[in-house]
Amino acid sequence: MKKNRVLVLGIGNPLLTDDGIGIVAAREIIKKGLAGVDVEEATASGIEVMEMMLGYEKVIVADAIFLPDHEPGEIMHLKEEDFSHTVHGSSPHGVNISTAIALGRQTSPEMMPKDIVFIAMQAEDISTFGESQTEKVARMMSEFIDAVIKEIRK
Amino acid sequence: MAGPIIFDQKVKTDKKRITIDPVTRLEGHGKIDIFLDDKGNCINAYWQVPELRGFERFCVGRHVGELPVLTNRLCGVCPAAHHLASARALDAVFSAEPTPTAHKLRELFYMGQYVHSHIAHFYALAAPDFVLGPAAPANKRNILGVVEAVGVPIGAEVIKHRSYGQKVQEIIGGRATHPVFGIPGGVSKPLTEEERVHIETMAKSCVEFGKFTLKLFNDVVLANKDYLGLITNGKSFYQETNYMGLVDENDKVNFYRGKVKIVSPEGKELAKFEPKDYLNYISEHVEPWTYMKMPVFKPIGWKGLVDGAASGIYRVGTLGRLNVSKGFTTPLAQAAYEGMVKTVRSLGVTGPVHHTLAYHWARVVELQYAAEKMLELASDKSITSTDVRGKIGEPKEGVGIVEAPRGTLIHHYKSDKDGICTGINMIVATTNNNAAIAHEVKKNAMALIRDGMVSPGLLNMLEMSFRCYDPCNSCGTHLLPDGSRALEVRIIDKDGNVKQVLKNF
Numbered sequence: 001m002k003k004n005r006v007l008v009l010g011i012g013n014p015l016l017t018d019d020g021i022g023i024v025a026a027r028e029i030i031k032k033g034l035a036g037v038d039v040e041e042a043t044a045s046g047i048e049v050m051e052m053m054l055g056y057e058k059v060i061v062a063d064a065i066f067l068p069d070h071e072p073g074e075i076m077h078l079k080e081e082d083f084s085h086t087v088h089g090s091s092p093h094g095v096n097i098s099t100a101i102a103l104g105r106q107t108s109p110e111m112m113p114k115d116i117v118f119i120a121m122q123a124e125d126i127s128t129f130g131e132s133q134t135e136k137v138a139r140m141m142s143e144f145i146d147a148v149i150k151e152i153r154k
Numbered sequence: 155m156a157g158p159i160i161f162d163q164k165v166k167t168d169k170k171r172i173t174i175d176p177v178t179r180l181e182g183h184g185k186i187d188i189f190l191d192d193k194g195n196c197i198n199a200y201w202q203v204p205e206l207r208g209f210e211r212f213c214v215g216r217h218v219g220e221l222p223v224l225t226n227r228l229c230g231v232c233p234a235a236h237h238l239a240s241a242r243a244l245d246a247v248f249s250a251e252p253t254p255t256a257h258k259l260r261e262l263f264y265m266g267q268y269v270h271s272h273i274a275h276f277y278a279l280a281a282p283d284f285v286l287g288p289a290a291p292a293n294k295r296n297i298l299g300v301v302e303a304v305g306v307p308i309g310a311e312v313i314k315h316r317s318y319g320q321k322v323q324e325i326i327g328g329r330a331t332h333p334v335f336g337i338p339g340g341v342s343k344p345l346t347e348e349e350r351v352h353i354e355t356m357a358k359s360c361v362e363f364g365k366f367t368l369k370l371f372n373d374v375v376l377a378n379k380d381y382l383g384l385i386t387n388g389k390s391f392y393q394e395t396n397y398m399g400l401v402d403e404n405d406k407v408n409f410y411r412g413k414v415k416i417v418s419p420e421g422k423e424l425a426k427f428e429p430k431d432y433l434n435y436i437s438e439h440v441e442p443w444t445y446m447k448m449p450v451f452k453p454i455g456w457k458g459l460v461d462g463a464a465s466g467i468y469r470v471g472t473l474g475r476l477n478v479s480k481g482f483t484t485p486l487a488q489a490a491y492e493g494m495v496k497t498v499r500s501l502g503v504t505g506p507v508h509h510t511l512a513y514h515w516a517r518v519v520e521l522q523y524a525a526e527k528m529l530e531l532a533s534d535k536s537i538t539s540t541d542v543r544g545k546i547g548e549p550k551e552g553v554g555i556v557e558a559p560r561g562t563l564i565h566h567y568k569s570d571k572d573g574i575c576t577g578i579n580m581i582v583a584t585t586n587n588n589a590a591i592a593h594e595v596k597k598n599a600m601a602l603i604r605d606g607m608v609s610p611g612l613l614n615m616l617e618m619s620f621r622c623y624d625p626c627n628s629c630g631t632h633l634l635p636d637g638s639r640a641l642e643v644r645i646i647d648k649d650g651n652v653k654q655v656l657k658n659f
Contacts, residue, residue, distance in 0.1 A: 107310045129212035
């Protein structure tokens with residue numbers, strides 16, 4: 001099947017409270033049937049995620065983020081270079097996303113998207129099993145989804 | 155290509171506690187605390203992981219039929235293993251024997267997981283230590299550095315074959331990372347002839363890639379005297395434990411089904427049992443300093459963090475499987491296994507291989523087996539039969555055990571008469587290895603850190619001691635997979651003050 005130019009990729013674990021917001025956003029956006037846009041969800045990381053990006057011109061990643069000194073529900077727009085300091089840093093069984101993107105650019109440069117954007121929302125709880133989000137995060141879900149859609153239209 | 159950098163300059167530290175937190179190239183956040191005495195010698199070390207909460211509570215009250223797709227989200231690393239362990243548990247819960255075709259399809263799917271997982275571990279996690287060396291600069295000691303060293307075409311082959319493993323899982327399992335096909339008594343969809351041919355083609359290529367990887371391991375690791383010495387020195391990276399793994403009726407390794415076999419440090423069979431009887435042989439010890447339980451061989455029990463025949467600690471995973479078995483059912487893997495046995499026998503090893511770094515060796519042998527078995531199953535035209543589900547009975551209690559790439563994985567469910575889950579217990583591979591990993595870290599820290607002399611390379615060697623096990627802390631503590639957690643190492647003095655922190659995030 002021929003791919004569209006743009007991919008929205010919701011990442012997270014839908015069973016882990018706020019970690020699932022990327023998946024929730026992807027499921028809402030797919031319902032809108034936006035022309036020229038593919039929407040995928042992934043409970044994955046590293047090379048898997050990088051492989052899903054191959055062949056697109058632009059990828060918008062929707063994901064939860066957990067940083068010190070940020071309020072739950074805060075929406076952040078991040079670019080590849082914002083993760084550059086972690087390229088050679090922590091990595092799990094495979095590699096982390098920034099290393100995976102670097103690996104993609106190293107081994108399949110012509111297939112990698114020129115533009116990779118991350119729309120992230122600060123999570124409150126990513127360590128309790130549950131399918132719904134915490135109150136502050138749930139309240140910001142529609143703005144989070146709007147931020148992703150705005151990025152598609154850019 | 156320049157040779158690997160195995161040793162680096164050590165500097166004297168006046169710190170009394172070294173902490174590695176979070177561990178690089180390890181799923182789930184881990185932390186190592188190293189305690190030093192006045193002279194700077196390591197006197198204790200703890201490997202710790204954090205916890206996610208409430209998985210059992212989350213599952214109880216749901217229909218047991220949902221568990222294969224819920225438990226596989228426990229982990230972004232080996233969802234296929236959880237999915238199959240869950241399907242095997244449901245076979246038992248519903249007294250449902252899968253048809254021969256269903257067994258073949260599940261096993262073929264699982265070979266995809268092994269190819270994918272073992273390639274990822276060997277090239278992304280282990281190869282940086284072998285190709286570049288444990289003391290290579292940290293910003294090079296990763297898969298990007300490996301690809302730089304071996305060349306982009308080989309890097310592309312690694313990515314290609316890893317993705318073949320993923321593709322096989324997607325074709326059979328319905329989805330690449332979180333499969334949906336395993337159901338009580340079988341699978342939800344048959345394989346078409348076109349799909350079979352596609353998998354057969356990929357499998358042929360994976361067999362060749364398995365040969366290439368074995369040769370690479372021989373050339374880069376075994377032919378290097380320093381590495382071979384590191385693997386076989388018998389002091390660091392060494393512990394004499396019991397071993398556990400699944401075997402078939404001929405005592406050959408089987409990843410998908412069979413009996414669980416446990417052998418002693420001398421190689422004597424201690425037990426061989428059906429999955430449903432696991433509680434007679436395994437008990438879960440709790441230590442106050444870690445969330446993760448420490449299972450032991452129940453008839454011996456917990457004797458502290460020690461190895462030897464008097465200890466109940468056992469090891470699972472690639473080396474564990476080789477140590478309990480008589481090798482493999484496929485020719486190339488069997489030849490590689492025999493070559494490995496011959497090499498270690500020539501070094502004077504008489505029983506099981508206790509050298510922890512040999513986990514990597516066993517892993518590349520298993521990669522060859524998974525590729526060959528994938529080809530064997532995909533070449534069998536009867537695998538496209540549509541008879542993919544057996545009859546199911548009334549729900550009750552059931553246990554399913556498979557070998558995850560990193561070791562024995564146990565799912566145990568209780569159901570009421572309506573199929574509602576009333577209880578769940580899981581012992582995952584990393585938990586099975588937990589006591590051995592904690593012991594390994596402590597033993598190696600005590601061997602490696604003397605007179606306060608530390609270096610990044612030396613601390614990385616400490617990490618290597620547990621990276622061998624391919625530990626995945628995310629499901630070890632029923633913790634979930636964002637896949638980006640990491641490790642911190644802290645050095646602590648005799649008064650408990652943190653003097654130095656090394657982290658990778």
